[in-house]
Amino acid sequence: MKILMNDGHVAECPQEEEIEVLRHSAAHIMAQAVKRLYPGAHFGYGPATDKGFHYDIDFGDVVIGEDALPAIEQEMKKITKENLQFKVYELPREEAVNLMRERGETYKAEHIGDLPDDARITFFRQGDYIDMCVGPHITYTKALKAFKLTFVSGAYWKNDQKNKMLTRINGVAFRSQEELDAYEQQVQEAKARDHRRIGKTMKLFMTDDLIGKGLPMFLPKGYTIWQELENYIKEKERLLGYQHVLTPCVGTVDLYKTSGHWDHYRDNMFPMMEVESEQFVLRPMNCPHHMMIYANQPHSYRDLPIRIGEIAHDFRFEPSGTLKGIERGRHFCQNDAHLFVTPEQIKAEVSSVVDLIFDVYKDFGITDYRCVLSLRDPDDKVKYHQDDAMWEHAESALREVLTDLGISFTEEIGEAAFYGPKLDVNVQPAVGAEYTLSTCQLDFCLPAKFQLTYIDRDGSEKTPVVLHRAILGSLDRFMAYLIEETKGVFPLWLSPVQVKVLPVSEKSLDYARKVWDDLRRAGIRAELDDRDEKIGYKIRSARQDEKVPYMVIIGEKEVSENTISVRDRETDLTVADTLEGFKSKLADRIKSRK
RNA sequence: GCCAAUGUGGCUCAGGGGUAGAGCAAUUCACUCGUAAUGAAUAGGUCGUGGGUCCGAUUCCCACCAUUGGCUCCA
Numbered sequence: 069m070k071i072l073m074n075d076g077h078v079a080e081c082p083q084e085e086e087i088e089v090l091r092h093s094a095a096h097i098m099a100q101a102v103k104r105l106y107p108g109a110h111f112g113y114g115p116a117t118d119k120g121f122h123y124d125i126d127f128g129d130v131v132i133g134e135d136a137l138p139a140i141e142q143e144m145k146k147i148t149k150e151n152l153q154f155k156v157y158e159l160p161r162e163e164a165v166n167l168m169r170e171r172g173e174t175y176k177a178e179h180i181g182d183l184p185d186d187a188r189i190t191f192f193r194q195g196d197y198i199d200m201c202v203g204p205h206i207t208y209t210k211a212l213k214a215f216k217l218t219f220v221s222g223a224y225w226k227n228d229q230k231n232k233m234l235t236r237i238n239g240v241a242f243r244s245q246e247e248l249d250a251y252e253q254q255v256q257e258a259k260a261r262d263h264r265r266i267g268k269t270m271k272l273f274m275t276d277d278l279i280g281k282g283l284p285m286f287l288p289k290g291y292t293i294w295q296e297l298e299n300y301i302k303e304k305e306r307l308l309g310y311q312h313v314l315t316p317c318v319g320t321v322d323l324y325k326t327s328g329h330w331d332h333y334r335d336n337m338f339p340m341m342e343v344e345s346e347q348f349v350l351r352p353m354n355c356p357h358h359m360m361i362y363a364n365q366p367h368s369y370r371d372l373p374i375r376i377g378e379i380a381h382d383f384r385f386e387p388s389g390t391l392k393g394i395e396r397g398r399h400f401c402q403n404d405a406h407l408f409v410t411p412e413q414i415k416a417e418v419s420s421v422v423d424l425i426f427d428v429y430k431d432f433g434i435t436d437y438r439c440v441l442s443l444r445d446p447d448d449k450v451k452y453h454q455d456d457a458m459w460e461h462a463e464s465a466l467r468e469v470l471t472d473l474g475i476s477f478t479e480e481i482g483e484a485a486f487y488g489p490k491l492d493v494n495v496q497p498a499v500g501a502e503y504t505l506s507t508c509q510l511d512f513c514l515p516a517k518f519q520l521t522y523i524d525r526d527g528s529e530k531t532p533v534v535l536h537r538a539i540l541g542s543l544d545r546f547m548a549y550l551i552e553e554t555k556g557v558f559p560l561w562l563s564p565v566q567v568k569v570l571p572v573s574e575k576s577l578d579y580a581r582k583v584w585d586d587l588r589r590a591g592i593r594a595e596l597d598d599r600d601e602k603i604g605y606k607i608r609s610a611r612q613d614e615k616v617p618y619m620v621i622i623g624e625k626e627v628s629e630n631t632i633s634v635r636d637r638e639t640d641l642t643v644a645d646t647l648e649g650f651k652s653k654l655a656d657r658i659k660s661r662k
Numbered sequence: 663g664c665c666a667a668u669g670u671g672g673c674u675c676a677g678g679g680g681u682a683g684a685g686c687a688a689u690u691c692a693c694u695c696g697u698a699a700u701g702a703a704u705a706g707g708u709c710g711u712g713g714g715u716c717c718g719a720u721u722c723c724c725a726c727c728a729u730u731g732g733c734u735c736c737a
Contacts, residue, residue, distance in 0.1 A: 122732095221732030223664095223665080224734065227733075233664055233734095234733095235665070236666095264729095277710085327737090328737095332737065384736080384737085386736070387734080388663070388728095389664070390734085390736075486737065570697090572697090602699080603695070608699060625696080
């Protein structure tokens with residue numbers, strides 16, 4: 069594919085950059101179509117994106133909904149048919165600003181002001197449309213062959229909440245129609261994996277307006293998975309020397325003033341409540357509670373590290389627009405722990421946390437993740453605890469540990485917690501934006517605020533360092549992730565129903581009941597389908613609706629031979645077994661969580 | 663919170679100014695059945711909530727609530 073560079077040269081595009089040039093050019097063509105249909109529209113940014121492109125546009129008082137898209141798309145097709153040539157020219161800064169002002173493109177004019185003094189300011193033109201841009205672009209509009217406008221949304225100018233919200237028109241573009249079709253198919257499949265859809269059909273959790281928004285409730289089947297996850301992670305933690313505690317879901321406002329959370333996050337906490345002139349909040353996190361548990365008694369350096377863990381209920385007043393099923397609610401349960409360590413122990417403890425994270429990921433087959441070292445933005449004097457020396461020390465300590473461990477990570481500025489840097493492990497859900505699953509944060513700040521101490525070898529009082537960490541993140545979010553990864557086909561040990569007993573007819577119902585009862589007594593989660601239906605129907609519903617790992621089919625043959633027939637979800641094969649043999653095999657597998 | 667869209671029986675969805683429809687699920691009856699849907703019948707909804715326009719609203723308008731897709735935020 070030929071492309072037009074901003075110095076006017078036409079070059080052959082490297083294969084790997086083709087798609088981005090195509091998508092970026094699609095944004096320009098969309099802008100041209102919009103300008104033809106809405107002459108009063110003014111443009112902000114219009115970049116290529118992951119799967120396509122978008123353009124942020126100020127339509128003035130005109131409301132643009134999704135019903136406006138077909139006409140714009142039609143106009144784009146017309147433009148590609150017109151096969152307009154892309155042309156490029158450069159203007160001196162002042163002329164460029166004037167040109168943009170003249171055309172009412174105030175956002176573009178403002179953008180020129182943000183560019184470095186020596187920046188070349190170039191314009192790409194196709195037909196009647198001119199856009200300030202660094203390019204490169206396709207040479208003729210006909211090169212754009214497969215695209216589609218997908219949805220509209222709002223987006224703040226320059227991504228800043230204080231600025232005006234523009235209308236963002238989103239589209240996808242690919243090299244060919246086949247690629248576009250494949251993408252659309254993929255979107256459909258992702259929707260089918262959405263944890264909210266599966267959670268509803270599998271009766272894992274629910275929400276209700278009368279309970280309140282962002283407050284999902286786990287139903288018996290969902291809570292079964294929850295409890296298994298809780299047992300699983302606590303077992304791992306106990307082996308690593310964690311001690312589990314139970315602390316209340318409220319705390320005094322003073323507790324959060326001490327920690328500094330009150331100053332930073334008051335607006336995202338449920339409002340303060342006053343009882344008998346004492347002020348409380350629903351707790352948004354557990355660090356302060358665990359700090360006070362540490363402070364409950366004096367500590368020697370010999371006691372450290374002390375690892376306090378809790379499956380802890382938290383409440384955060386998340387903005388309504390950010391709520392998403394059990395992935396992000398206003399109540400959630402963190403798989404939280406705070407490790408109180410000496411400075412010398414930092415490396416070993418971070419290392420142990422990182423090992424635990426990847427050990428857990430291995431157990432769940434999680435391979436698609438991204439590690440981020442989240443650092444402070446030194447220019448942000450509001451968000452971050454002010455202590456340059458502390459930050460430099462903490463950040464380089466964490467970076468060094470991660471590097472020594474051979475973890476590959478990217479660094480992101482301004483993503484740290486207010487009290488310290490962190491390692492975040494991020495994953496991509498079926499639908500929507502990436503989020504953090506696991507985190508490990510290095511904190512030199514809160515222990516000092518709470519005046520935590522230990523007596524060192526030389527008899528002097530020292531301040532411990534704290535590692536905040538969450539492996540499953542919140543159980544809620546982890547479950548959301550698991551649902552989407554497994555499509556609801558949970559491994560045996562997590563399956564809400566592990567065995568479904570299916571009598572062929574009423575003649576074998578009594579025996580089936582006995583088998584069912586026996587399985588349950590052996591600690592296996594079994595259900596009996598005693599509906600008056602054909603066996604084929606029962607198998608279909610156990611497979612399709614509930615994705616049950618094992619079906620035990622009981623007919624007159626099994627009754628007379630005192631056996632059971634076991635159908636495996638993986639293979640769809642049915643084999644004869646004895647009840648005792650099946651029970652022990654199953655118990656072993658469940659115990660080993662394989 | 664902001665921008666936009668959506669809201670019809672338990673679930674998935676159709677319809678549309680003259681007080682509602684399908685499939686699945688449920689219930690009942692018949693069948694007693696061998697590995698991905700037996701048949702028939704019945705029941706179930708003041709069409710998110712509250713206002714307004716109209717002879718008449720679930721359908722049009724407004725407000726609110728919830729949900730969804732984005733933006734901002736995420737200790």
